[in-house]
Amino acid sequence: MSARRLGALLAAVLVVGGGVAIGLYVALFLEASPPPVQAAVIGRRVAALELQTVAEVGHGENSFWVSYYARTPGHKWVHSTILRVPAYSLVHVTVYQYDSATGLRNPLWGQPRGVVGGVMYVNGKPVKVLNPELASHTFAIPELGVSVPLPGVDEEAPNQCSNAPCTLAEAHNTITFTFRTRGPGKYRWQCFVPCAAGFIFGFGGPMQSIGYMDGELEVQSS
Amino acid sequence: MSAAAIPAAGPVREPWWRGLGRFNVFTGIVLGIGGYLIGALVIGHVLSKGIPAQTETNQNDIEFVCGILLGIVGFLVGMGFLNYPIARLTGAAPTLREKEEKGIARYFTLCTDHKVVGIQYLWGVLFFFLVAGLNAMLIRTQLLYPTEHFWSADNYITLVGLHGTMMMMMTTSMVLGPFGNYFVPVMVGAKRMAFPRIEALSFWLLPVAGVVLLAAVGAKGFPTGWTGYANLSVQAKLGMDCYLISFALIGISMALVGFNMLVTVYTMRAPGMTWTRLPIFVWSVIATAFLQLLAAPVLIAGMSLVLLDRVVGTTFFMPFSGGSPFLYENLFWFFGHPEVYILALPGFGLVLEILPVFSRKPLWGYRLAVAGLMGVALLSFFVWQHHLFVSGINPDLRPFFMFTTELISIPTALVFLNAMGTLFRGKIRFSVPMLFALALFFNFFIGGASGVFLSDAPSDVSTHGSFFVMAHFHYTIMGGLVFAFFGGLFYWFPKMFGVHLNEKLGKLQFWLFFIFFNLTFFPLFAVGMLGQPRRVSAYSPSLQWLNDWVTAAAYMIGLSFAVFVVNVVYSCFFERRRPEANPWHSKGIEWQLPTPIPVDNFERVPVINASPYEYGTPEAPLVANLNPSHAEVVAAGG
Amino acid sequence: MQEMGFQTAGYEAEPPEVMARNINVGVRLLSAAMVSFFGAFLFAYVYLKERDAGAVWRPSSVKVPTGTGIGVLACVLVSALLTGVAVDALRRRGEGAWRGPAAISLLLIYAALGVQCYQWASLPFTPGSGPYASVFVAWTGFYGGVALLTSIYWLQTMVTGSFRTRHVPAGPVVSVAGAAGGEGAISGRIQVEARSFAFYWYFLAGVQVVTFLLLYVVA
Structure with a gap:
């Protein structure tokens, strides 16, 4: 093989190699997301989800970040906000709320919306409107019209959680509500309270990150 | 290129890897990485100390930006872009x-x-x-x-x-x-x-x-x-x-x-x-x-x-x-x-x-x-x-x-x-x-x-x-x-x-x-x-x-x-089809030059005689006279 | 055009007026680009000041550091004045008479940068203390980082080059490269560069006057 053709081959290999490397780099980024958590199926077209919100993850790369966690049907808490639920079903959601209140910027969000009966239950008591100052986070799926305020725990309460996932022995509120899914697809869900401590106006960081205060509801045909 | 500027061809060829040590992309990348590390881990780290918005959020923009900026400077230094300015600052003549x-x-x-x-x-x-x-x-x-x-x-x-x-x-x-x-x-x-x-x-x-x-x-x-x-x-x-x-x-x-x-x-x-x-x-x-x-x-x-x-x-x-x-x-x-x-x-x-x-x-x-x-x-x-x-x-x-x-x-x-x-x-x-x-x-x-x-x-x-x-x-x-x-x-x-x-x-x-x-x-x-x-x-x-x-x-x-x-x-x-000297029969001045075009483009500064678009005019002169006499240069306003 | 440029292949020996015209035209274009660049800061100033909806443009706690501002302005203006004196001396009495005022002018630009750095270190407000503070930090920052540093670089290359070759006897050829030309060649180049630099530095001094009026006087 002549030197020129060898050079051409080498150049082609380098260019293709560079292209493949960049392609892999971008593909790995695109694929990066936390593992999906399947909702427990508890009846025909009925599923149950268990979530918790924590003020700080307490360990790992983003230890200061506020976050949601989700529980698998095997009762294991997973650091994920990718939730899989069946289509055209009722989903019973239980949120264990461990973070303290930061308040809503828009009081309108104090009203649970898009949930069955227009009501949520805080520690077993029905609530139709929450005092905006008591809210810590929201669980909202805009495309389904769901928006539920989550009341924070008292800052003076003993035994605050400092390391996620938190346990039921630590100070928390339990919020339950039910919503109905539509057809299959991916639906964005998000906390709409700017709760990212340290970031400008509370936005940024965890507020923009899937796995923290931002997630996807993967609705699958049952 | 002037004869003086061309290095004389020596009998011994230098090993290719010696070139890596001179200013080129390789040294640029090495110094760029070094610059990033110094910028992020030293300068940025010091500058961001005591700023909670940077250090307590796991999003330290100061460190990151310092790293990138110093990385860029490192790359340019490695490429040799600072050699000339530094020489000039110390009084060297321009080249x-x-x-x-x-x-x-x-x-x-x-x-x-x-x-x-x-x-x-x-x-x-x-x-x-x-x-x-x-x-x-x-x-x-x-x-x-x-x-x-x-x-x-x-x-x-x-x-x-x-x-x-x-x-x-x-x-x-x-x-x-x-x-x-x-x-x-x-x-x-x-x-x-x-x-x-x-x-x-x-x-x-x-x-x-x-x-x-x-x-x-x-x-x-x-x-x-x-x-x-x-x-x-x-x-x-x-x-x-x-x-x-x-x-x-x-x-x-x-x-x-x-x-x-x-x-x-x-x-x-x-x-x-x-x-x-x-x-x-x-x-x-x-x-x-x-x-x-x-x-x-x-x-x-x-x-x-x-x-x-x-x-x-x-x-x-x-x-x-x-x-x-x-x-x-x-x-x-x-x-x-x-x-x-x-x-x-x-x-x-x-x-x-x-x-x-x-x-x-x-x-x-x-x-x-x-x-x-x-x-x-x-x-x-x-x-x-x-x-x-x-x-x-x-x-x-x-x-x-x-x-x-x-x-x-x-x-x-x-x-x-x-x-x-x-x-x-x-x-x-x-x-x-x-x-x-x-x-x-x-x-x-x-x-x-x-x-x-x-x-x-x-x-x-x-x-x-x-x-x-x-x-x-x-x-x-x-x-x-x-x-x-x-x-x-x-x-x-x-x-x-x-x-x-x-x-x-x-x-x-x-x-x-x-x-x-x-x-x-x-x-x-x-x-x-x-x-x-x-x-x-x-x-x-x-x-x-x-x-x-x-x-x-x-x-x-x-x-x-x-x-x-x-x-x-x-x-x-x-x-590898070698083209004619002027394959499109263009009147552009670039097609009057040999291929590849020499480093200095023209042996002598040319004199332009015509517009490059005089197609359909058989008597139109060549666009450039590449070997003009002094009188022609003066006549053209040079 | 001189014959010399055509007799020797290679542009090292091109006619010196080519380089002179390049620098002359280049410095005017550079100034035009600077107008656009600082125009953005001016726009930010006017826009944020005029639409001061929340009346937070400059809270009363944000005090204007006028003393150091005057210091920077004074250094820049005196330096610009000396640059003019130096160019005049160069034209009348040659390169030797240019060196002194040019060197002092350079020192004054260094001084302006020094005062500016001191001002940043002792600012009575933070960059986040409202739009005025933001514009102040950005504008003075880029004036120091772009305008003063480029001027220092340019003038220093001329001054050190001139000092370094002051004992070299004048050669017969006026060459752009200057290396073989001796003091005569350097002088030829310095003539061109000094005038171009003076244009640039007068322009930047004008920018500094506008900066002072807006950031310190009108505030």
Whole structure:
């Protein structure tokens, strides 16, 4: 093989190699997301989800970040906000709320919306409107019209959680509500309270990150 | 090259690895990495100490930005860009040359030969065009389904931003970089660019910007698309810093290119090269350079202010603290709209350069073409607020900006008029460069006509932010600039590389590209009118068949580029058809020179005798006298 | 054009007026680019001050550091004045008479940068203390980082180059490269560069006057 053709081959290999490397780099980024958590199926077209919100993850790369966690049907808490639920079903959601209140910027969000009966239950008591100052986070799926305020725990309460996932022995509120899914697809869900401590106006960081205060509801045909 | 500057060929060849220790890309990368580590881990770490917003959020912009900035400085030091300034600071005399020896190594160094810089630009731009083009394929893949997606919405928007930003950054150099640097000095009869080191710097900032932008992916992406709107950008993750720095670097590069081109054309024209004998391509370069010089500094300032908001804590764009996101929109589009013409004008100039050659007729309405190009350049500074029609600007301003935007179609139309006048009764040869040149007018007509809907405030309200806008600007930029680029590449490839690209493969590429370009982007007007928004991967299921059609056609555009790659490899390394000295029978001065063009271009400064468009006049003299006598030089005003 | 340029291949020996015209035209274009660049800061100033909806443009706690501002302005203006004196001396009495005022002018630009750095270190407000503070930090920052540093670089190359070759006897050839030309060659180049630098520095001094009026007087 002549030197020129060898050079051409080498150049082609380098260019293709560079292209493949960049392609892999971008593909790995695109694929990066936390593992999906399947909702427990508890009846025909009925599923149950268990979530918790924590003020700080307490360990790992983003230890200061506020976050949601989700529980698998095997009762294991997973650091994920990718939730899989069946289509055209009722989903019973239980949120264990461990973070303290930061308040809503828009009081309108104090009203649970898009949930069955227009009501949520805080520690077993029905609530139709929450005092905006008591809210810590929201669980909202805009495309389904769901928006539920989550009341924070008292800052003076003993035994605050400092390391996620938190346990039921630590100070928390339990919020339950039910919503109905539509057809299959991916639906964005998000906390709409700017709760990212340290970031400008509370936005940024965890507020923009899937796995923290931002997630996807993967609705699958049952 | 002067004999004194050529190192004497020694009997012993130095081992190749010794070259790695000298100033080149390798040392640049090594010092760049070192600079990043020192910037991030030492300087940034010290500066960010005691600032909770940086240290307690796991998003330390100060460390990251210091790292990138010092990394860039390290790279430039490693490339040898500081050698000369340091020598000058200590009193050394100025010199103009740097690494102009022969061989492939000069393409990986700071080289002051404008032809080397042109070729560096060509491969650099093509590489990033390939990367950004592959991103486009991924975007279309995501849009195959209305709600079921391959990647998350967050990552998708980063992908869209990466594609858009890289394309907009790189395409600003797509014609001016390779062809402007390579041919403008030759076309004006100069031996070099006015400021050769600045020319080299303007190129090397391009790959640096590309790499910094790609680094955004590793820094969790950015959610703003290519426009980087505040205050979303102020609140975004670390990847946003990469966007801001890379775009500012491109701004610096653009301003330097514009500066250098203007000085070169103004001061270094050969005797006899009057303003009315300048090739029309050079006029388009002047118009573009004027825009680059005056618009790019505003971009640099805009990017810097966002960076200051993120890193230093200023409040330019934070409404709660007295800032305003509209400030960013104004700064960005004051650059952004002239940028559209930074992209379009060199394309116009290039095709007007090609048309006379392939229709064997003089360029019709030369002065009209110049007026059109300069008119577009001038008016482009007075239209930027049409991007803000739906952003809540003062409604009283809308009529003015509607008027100026629609006014700009008049000088643009002059260019179309020149083309039609040139083609009329010409002996047209449908060679590959001509096909690409003609396609530009077809595509740009659709792009321009659809632009009227966007310049008109009432219709813009319903089309803004939709795929209609996306289709419009792809028709103007891709349908205009990219087609012109390929036309220019096929036209000048024999001169630049001494190889004739295969005509059959070229035509195959052209027809694939032209047909599937239109099949891709024309339906997107309908998609936009039916309400599909940009930058969002979820859309109405009723639009799926149109989107799938577009995706399939987009893959075929990808195939057309693959044909181009095959053509280059086949023609350069297998077919190796040596072209005639002047394969297109052009009257351009560049075709009077040998191939490859010598380092100094001309042995003696030439005297220009005629315009380069005197086709059909058998007695017309050669454009340049390459070996003039002293008396001829004096007579020509030298 | 001189014959010399055509007799020798290679642009090292091109006619000196080519380089002179390049620098002359280049400095005017550079100034035009600077107008655009600082125009962005001016726009930010006017825009944010005029639309001061929340009346937070400059809270009363944000005191204008006028003393150091006057210091920077004084250094820049005196330096610009000395640059003019130096160019005049160069034209009338040659390079030797240029060196002194040029060197003092350079020292004054260094002094301006020093005072500017001191001002940043002792600012009575933070960059986040409202739009005025933001514009102040950005504008003075880029004036120091772009305008003053480029001026220092340019003037220092001329001054050190001139001092370094002051004992070299004048050669017969006026060459752009200067290396072989001796003091005569350097003087030829310095003539061109000094005038171009003076243009640039007057322009930047004008920018500094506008900066002072807006940031310190009108505030």
